[in-house]
Amino acid sequence: MSAAACPEPFAAWQSAQLARVEQALHTWVPADAPAGLGEAMRYAVLDGGKRLRPLLVLAAAEAVQSAPGSASDSDTPPTPAPPAAQAEAALRAACAVELIHAYSLVHDDMPCMDNDVLRRGKPTVHVRFGQAQALLAGDALQALAFELLTPEDSAIPAAMQASLCRLLARAAGADGMAGGQAIDLASVGQPLTEPELRAMHRRKTGALLQASVSMGAACAAAPGLAAARAALADYGAALGLAFQVVDDILDVTADSALLGKTAGKDAAADKPTYVSLLGLPASQALAAELCRQAHHALDASGLPRVQHLRALADLVIQREK
């Protein structure tokens, strides 16, 4: 492919992928769900957010699909998947991860949790549609994520569908995102050590970011990918933690208008953060170190086409909102 010989500029790739994801979400999040539920679901998902997780899925899928032997003419087990099916699997996985992320924001913003009224510069779902509808919209978005991963009569191999469900379910559940949020709730006003804070964030935001990378990496059936997948998992772990460190930094350095949500909220709620624990300069140094680790893992993967994963790591560190 010419794109491999002459790498596509990141901005062009990002823009094209975001358009694909946006269109797919418009198609797959149902407008016609009953009694206003579809409207609340679409409000929660469409036209908002950086779509970092879908981009990670798509970039990781591209990286493994570029590995030698990943094409459909491979005659080695496990089940070969035609390139079109691999591409469809990656797009479905990208959207599924975003649905889980979106549902977690809807529930997290509710009065019994963070009680946030502003998200991405718009009223939060419960402010707009009421708490009951917000609760249901979140629940339905989680179910929809797994529905997207298991299309009937599809060329996506069943083994790939099952793997994607497994990775997403683990990342979303008690040992992942939901568990991290429970620790977060319990830790308000509690002094945490750096390892405890890290353990919380590994679950709360890290698990789903890491799953995004792993799910992308599951969208190819080439043989001999185990080492590359392990390296991508290291990349995902470093990037996931870096994301949270930067989030904590932005909570004190950015303003609400730029963030699109209420800044200074964590400090006001007396939540432990990297900045409260390490101070701002050390937090910035940690973010930079994690970014280096992410790049190093990509070097170690041996995959030929990791430039978009590389750019995404830089994006996480350099973002201003």
Place this chain on the structure above:
Amino acid sequence: MSAAACPEPFAAWQSAQLARVEQALHTWVPADAPAGLGEAMRYAVLDGGKRLRPLLVLAAAEAVQSAPGSASDSDTPPTPAPPAAQAEAALRAACAVELIHAYSLVHDDMPCMDNDVLRRGKPTVHVRFGQAQALLAGDALQALAFELLTPEDSAIPAAMQASLCRLLARAAGADGMAGGQAIDLASVGQPLTEPELRAMHRRKTGALLQASVSMGAACAAAPGLAAARAALADYGAALGLAFQVVDDILDVTADSALLGKTAGKDAAADKPTYVSLLGLPASQALAAELCRQAHHALDASGLPRVQHLRALADLVIQREK
């Protein structure tokens, strides 16, 4: 099998299956999820409820696994599964459906929804653990359901895992349970016609009951099961609606102590019910007619071992709580 020649009494079968389900849930719902989340999840799931949905899964699995050609020595596609893997799939599906049911009760009881303080004779999850933990426990239970269906390195064929996820996700989401609850919310104080009420209940409770039957029926890979599965789907549809009609009847005829929840609640909330729409005698006649339809569908299935599904239909009609 001797059991087929001399049918096992239902009570003995039911008791044995309930013990299996209870033990499996004790094993699979994590005690060690962080910050009290595991405790809330286990409180929501263990030692409570009639386990109707798991019993439907297991009885339907038994019915299709009794079909000629369902054993592992079948050499016809789709992927044959050894009997032990089929049995494990059915047990996992039984627990997964119960987790979805349990999470829906946790969220449904919350103050922003039905605001119920009593469930199965115990304080509801949010009363016991707080609203935030109840919200998270429900979310984590939904994720766990899909995790249970996709065990790694399992003899359960990937195609079976993916089918089970697909059936459960559809039944739980906007076109199923969550959508039905949205209609329910929107319909308080609204006059509904009988078809509208039926459409609501088909989603709200019917979808998950029907999915229980379909998921059980997906736990065998015998050839030529399409007609039998369609008949079981008819059985599930009739039983699902019958369950709700009986629920509406019990809301006016039973007392809170026996129900283990607040009786008369629907009438007090001015929710449309079969009883408010048709009156008590016609509702009772409708329940009986739906039970007959369920039995007829079992006759039409041609499956040799449907006696436990038959008994479960009778149980739904005759229950007193």
